[in-house]
Amino acid sequence: MLEIARLNAFYGRAHILRDLALSVARGEVLVLLGRNGAGKSTTLKSIIGLVRPAPGSSIRFRDREIAGLAPHLIARLGIGYVPEERRIFTDLTVMENLEVGRRSPPEVRTPWTPERLFALFPNLARMKDRPGGRMSGGEQQMLTIARTLMGNPSLLLLDEPSEGLAPVIVEQMAEAIAAVKQAGITVLLSEQNLHFAARVADRAAIVEKGVIRWQGSLAALDAAPEVKAQYLSV
Amino acid sequence: MDFLLVQFLTGLANASALFLIASGLTVIFGVTRVVNFAHGSFYMLGAYLAWTIVRALWDWGGREPWLFVLGLLLAALAVGAIGALVEILLLRRIYRAPELFQLLATFGAVLIVQDITLALWGPEDLPLPRPRWLRAFIEVAGERFPLYDLILIFVGPVVLGLLWLLFQRTRFGILVRAATQDREMVAALGVDQRALFTGVFFLGSALAGLGGAIVLPSQNANLQMDLAIIAEAFVVVVVGGMGSVPGAFLASLLIAEVQAFGIVLVPKATLVLVFLVMAAVLMVRPYGLLGRPQAHARAPTGSVAPVIRAAPFVLKVVGASALALAAAAPLYAGPYGLTVLIELVVFVLFAASLHLLMGPGGVVSFGHAAYFGLGAYGAALGVRFLAVPMEVGLVLAPLLAGLFGVVFGWFVVRLSGVYLAMLTLAFAQIVWAAAFQWVELTGGDNGILGVWPSPWARDKALFLWLALALCIGATVLLRRAIYAPFGYGLRAARDSELRAEAVGLNAAQLRLVAFVIAAASAGIAGGVYAYAKGSVFPTYISIPKSVDALLMVLLGGVQTVSGPIVGAVAFHGLFLTLLQWVEWWRAALGLAIVALVLAFPEGVAGFVQRRWEARFGAAS
Ligand SMILES: Nc1ncnc2c1ncn2[C@@H]1O[C@H](COP(=O)(O)OP(=O)(O)OP(=O)(O)O)[C@@H](O)[C@H]1O
Ligand SMILES: [Mg+2]
Numbered sequence: 042m043l044e045i046a047r048l049n050a051f052y053g054r055a056h057i058l059r060d061l062a063l064s065v066a067r068g069e070v071l072v073l074l075g076r077n078g079a080g081k082s083t084t085l086k087s088i089i090g091l092v093r094p095a096p097g098s099s100i101r102f103r104d105r106e107i108a109g110l111a112p113h114l115i116a117r118l119g120i121g122y123v124p125e126e127r128r129i130f131t132d133l134t135v136m137e138n139l140e141v142g143r144r145s146p147p148e149v150r151t152p153w154t155p156e157r158l159f160a161l162f163p164n165l166a167r168m169k170d171r172p173g174g175r176m177s178g179g180e181q182q183m184l185t186i187a188r189t190l191m192g193n194p195s196l197l198l199l200d201e202p203s204e205g206l207a208p209v210i211v212e213q214m215a216e217a218i219a220a221v222k223q224a225g226i227t228v229l230l231s232e233q234n235l236h237f238a239a240r241v242a243d244r245a246a247i248v249e250k251g252v253i254r255w256q257g258s259l260a261a262l263d264a265a266p267e268v269k270a271q272y273l274s275v
Numbered sequence: 276m277d278f279l280l281v282q283f284l285t286g287l288a289n290a291s292a293l294f295l296i297a298s299g300l301t302v303i304f305g306v307t308r309v310v311n312f313a314h315g316s317f318y319m320l321g322a323y324l325a326w327t328i329v330r331a332l333w334d335w336g337g338r339e340p341w342l343f344v345l346g347l348l349l350a351a352l353a354v355g356a357i358g359a360l361v362e363i364l365l366l367r368r369i370y371r372a373p374e375l376f377q378l379l380a381t382f383g384a385v386l387i388v389q390d391i392t393l394a395l396w397g398p399e400d401l402p403l404p405r406p407r408w409l410r411a412f413i414e415v416a417g418e419r420f421p422l423y424d425l426i427l428i429f430v431g432p433v434v435l436g437l438l439w440l441l442f443q444r445t446r447f448g449i450l451v452r453a454a455t456q457d458r459e460m461v462a463a464l465g466v467d468q469r470a471l472f473t474g475v476f477f478l479g480s481a482l483a484g485l486g487g488a489i490v491l492p493s494q495n496a497n498l499q500m501d502l503a504i505i506a507e508a509f510v511v512v513v514v515g516g517m518g519s520v521p522g523a524f525l526a527s528l529l530i531a532e533v534q535a536f537g538i539v540l541v542p543k544a545t546l547v548l549v550f551l552v553m554a555a556v557l558m559v560r561p562y563g564l565l566g567r568p569q570a571h572a573r574a575p576t577g578s579v580a581p582v583i584r585a586a587p588f589v590l591k592v593v594g595a596s597a598l599a600l601a602a603a604a605p606l607y608a609g610p611y612g613l614t615v616l617i618e619l620v621v622f623v624l625f626a627a628s629l630h631l632l633m634g635p636g637g638v639v640s641f642g643h644a645a646y647f648g649l650g651a652y653g654a655a656l657g658v659r660f661l662a663v664p665m666e667v668g669l670v671l672a673p674l675l676a677g678l679f680g681v682v683f684g685w686f687v688v689r690l691s692g693v694y695l696a697m698l699t700l701a702f703a704q705i706v707w708a709a710a711f712q713w714v715e716l717t718g719g720d721n722g723i724l725g726v727w728p729s730p731w732a733r734d735k736a737l738f739l740w741l742a743l744a745l746c747i748g749a750t751v752l753l754r755r756a757i758y759a760p761f762g763y764g765l766r767a768a769r770d771s772e773l774r775a776e777a778v779g780l781n782a783a784q785l786r787l788v789a790f791v792i793a794a795a796s797a798g799i800a801g802g803v804y805a806y807a808k809g810s811v812f813p814t815y816i817s818i819p820k821s822v823d824a825l826l827m828v829l830l831g832g833v834q835t836v837s838g839p840i841v842g843a844v845a846f847h848g849l850f851l852t853l854l855q856w857v858e859w860w861r862a863a864l865g866l867a868i869v870a871l872v873l874a875f876p877e878g879v880a881g882f883v884q885r886r887w888e889a890r891f892g893a894a895s
Contacts, residue, residue: 089463116465128460130453140446141453142464192465 042067042196042227043088043102049095050080050087050251057083058251065196065229070222072242072259073231074273080251081231082125085198088229089122090115102196117144121194125201125231127185131174135165138173138184142191151224158187161217179210186217197221199230203237215240235273239263247272277416279536284415286535287528288424291431292486294527296504297511298438298520299482305455305518306475308374309366310693312822313381315505316388317354317480321487322496323392325350326401329491338406351485358480359473366476367469368873375639375829380872382822385501386865393498394859400495409492423492430489434482435524442520451475455518502818506704510553513697516566525564546708550701554686557698561690587887590837602743605736613735614807615851617742621804622847624746626827626839627753628796634833635757636789637769638688641696642703643824645683646794648816649676649706650801655723655811656716665729669745669802676798677791679706684790688783703821710813722812726805742803749796754836756792765789823850830871832882841883 043065050058058080065071073081086092088100090112100108107115116122130138136155145152159166162183168176173184182202189197202218203211211234218241222228232238238245239259247255249272255262262268300314329346336342361384369377411422442448450471454461462468487500494500511530515522533552537545562568604616625647632638653675654668663671683702690698710717717723732738756762768775768782775782805811814820823846831842849867853860875882 091459091463112459112462113465113467116463122463124460124463128457130456130460132452132456133449137449137452140449141461141466144465189464 043100043229045084045088045101046099048084048087048098048100048108050083050092050098051095052083052092056251058087061248061251061253063246063253065227067227068222068225069243070218070228070230070241072238072245073229073248074233074235074238074245075231075248076273077233079248081248082200083251084248085122085200085229085231088115088198089120091122116192116194119193119195120198121189121192121196122198123185123189123200123202125204127178127181129173129176129181129184129188132172134170134172135176135184136169138188139191142188144192152193153190155191158190161220162187162213179206179213182206182210182214183217190221194226196227196229199228201231201233203232203234211237235269277418280416281418281420282535282539283532284420284428285424286532287431288427289535290527290531291427291429291434292490293507293511293531294431294524295434295482295486295489296508297515297523297527298434299479299486300508301512301515301518301520301523302451302482303475303479304512304693306451306458307366307370307472309381310374310378310696311381311479312378312505313361313384313388314479314483314508315501315503316385317358317483318487318504318508319392319496319498319500320357320388321350321354321484322491322494322500323396323401323487324353324484325488325491326396326403326496328353329403333404338404340408343409347485347488347491350488351481354484354487355477355481358483359477361480362473362476365869367472370472372872375825376872379822379826379829380869382826383865383868383872386861386868389498389501390859390862390865396496398498400497402495403491405492421493427489431524431527434485435520438520447471447474506700506818507549509697509700510549512563513694513701514553514556514563516560516563517693519563519565522563522565543712544708546712547705550705550708553701554698557690557694558686561694563694594837594840598743598747602740604739610735613739617735617739617807618804619844619847620739620742620746621800621807622823622827622843623840624750624800624803625797625824626831626843627750628793628800629824630828630831630833630836630839631753631756631789631796632793633828634836634838635762635765635769636786636793638786638790639696639699640687640793640821641700641825642821643699643793643797644816644818644820645699645703645706646676646680646797647801647804647820647824648710648811648813649679649794650798651805651811651815652710652717652723652801653798654802654805655726658726659723665727665732665806668726668806669799672802672805673795673798676801677795680791680794681787684787684794688786688790700818700821703816703818707813707816710816717813720813722810724810726809726811728806732806738807742807745799745803749799750840753792753796757836761785761788826868830875 045061045063048058048061049056061080061084063084073084075081083092087094087098088107090107090110094100094108098108099106102115102118102120105118107118130141133141139155139158151157164180165183165187168180173181176184186199186202199218202214206214215237218228218230230242242259245257245259245262246253247268254272255268257265296314296318299317300311303309303311303314325347328349329343332342332346333339365380365384366377369380409423412419413422413425414420442452450461450466454466454468454471458468461471507530511523511526514529515524515526530549530552533548534545537548541548556564601616601620604613608616625643628646629640629643632640632643650672653671653673657663657668657671683699687695687698687702711719713719727733728738732741764775764780765785767778768780768785772782801815804815827842827846828839829842830846831838831840850864853863853867857863
């Protein structure tokens, strides 16, 4: 589904991603793990095109090279991006936020509609006309995911969906991701919460200093305390 | 009492046109973040096109009211199309360039449109013939009030309502509101920004065009409309809060009423009054009446301002040689050559003073000509009222400029970003308005003549050396200040206010000091210029003069110390060449600016520096 090779990315002169390589198979949920500042968000931003990959980088999505394309073109190919900071349009109501995300690629059999999304996130159904700025953090997190799903992506990039959420909401998030996977969407998410990652993901990849250091199933990670100690513990 | 009512209604009528222009400007700024100087040109084109279209329709079908309305709407649509075209041909190529370069490009468009308008419609003011129904009056509390003005009163609220529907009820409107807040996120959701931006430019320009068209019956179409309206439109947009349409509506009412009653109360100071209102609003609400701080106003990735490095040895040698060559000019140049050289020297200091603010200070001034002009007027007023000799006049120049630098700077350094820039523009317009309207003091449009140098400096060569000593001397001092502890503090404050405050620097105070130094230096340049020309005029303080300074600094490159010098020489040289050789010099200059912005989005000196470093490595 997604093959990344030799991905290099910079902020100004700071070299953040170094020849990063990663591939995501159709239908799987892959979690990127790593400490603060490891380069998880930068990887996701490079895929959607918000950070421009350096020349020579290769990002192939369904056998098409997308490195260097403008974000809106990448999104239109079927990649949905949910940013870490959520970036809700605070002036717009819930329904209007969903409208911004709406796009219907022809191939999707059952497109996401506000009704389907309200079934997935019942909290949102109760505040259709509320401005995004007057929602709690958890509600905003649901809205940002719902907004991206309105674009009917086949690959969903989720940047730390559990960050700063109450346990009940984290549980809802895990269920939502399961439902998204059920709907046939491939998911690449970044996480710091190992427990949450283990709950939702099929496979894990660990980033450190812009390089993938380890890949494997979550069971394998659980059986390798030295890997966790080296790359994940603070 | 009745008179006041009529005045109030007149204010409401004027508010409508102001709102049309300002709403277009604010929508364009909100979505694209482009400070669009060309917006005044769209307004002017609206008036001219309406003049042509309405008259053509009347010739065809008689002077009917409905043909008049149709003509206005067609003119607005035509201007909308022109705006969309400007966006596609020009702005689309430079959205990634720094914001100020976009501003320069739009100013280039202003110059081009001025010449095109002149070529198509000629230099005369064009009045629209007014059939009886356009001249009709109604009785309001015993006073006569034009029927057309009464209709205008309703245009503003109707357009506000239509815009509200557009923004609430259509997908385009929802996308515009979303993009006003976070356009990067909108793109990440798959929306093509280019289509959105073109649509926004169409809408905004059409509104400006309609604004120009509806004032045609009461004001003739003329070539001064563009710059006359743009400052006012900026005021309304800033007072309302940039990006806010309801804010623009409130602000247009406020400003139009201030003008309507200002004419009665302080007829000499209406212009000053408007800008004072703006300054007052910004002091209480730094983001305007209904504006708010920009969410996600993060720096675009990879745009960290590079440190300013000391000039490499080679550059010092080049600089010293150039100076020697200039000083030796009386040996080889004629009087015209010396005059040009004196001007160049003056502009080097003018640009270098702005550079101190913009580069190390991070304070972008849209109104630096104010201090240049204050210097010039300081000297000229000394001559006119106190008959002081040149030596004293050249001391008065930086004193007056510096004094105003303290007063204006105190307000300015409390703001940031576009609001700050707009306040500097407003202060410059206050100074300009005083020079223009306060005829007893300044001679108004006729200026002050007879500002001659002392007898010993009447010789061109000696005056050149005087100018070199003062202007280049001051420029060198300014450059030293950049590397003094003061300069380091200033840069630290620019890069991170919090961090600077943590190590005990007072950021606002540092910026104020920089502002005053820059103002006084510009004042020296203005004083020398006044004596070089023998006269001063309000044009020294006009918007184009402030833009000249920006051009010199930006074309040179903000982040290089030699930038302003290179920029001043290159720009003034280009300007003089075009003035001398090209009949349509405005259009040529506009095209040159646009071409330069497209070719060197990091400035000429910045470009050279990058090439140099690529070749020989960074200078240490
Ligand atoms: N806009 C930016 N400008 C400059 N440097 C940045 C920027 N954004 C991130 N960085 C740097 O890039 C590196 C990688 O950041 P990134 O956001 O990808 O990390 P992350 O793995 O997502 O961390 P976290 O878990 O804290 O979200 C960090 O060292 C960070 O300081
Ligand atoms: Mg992150």
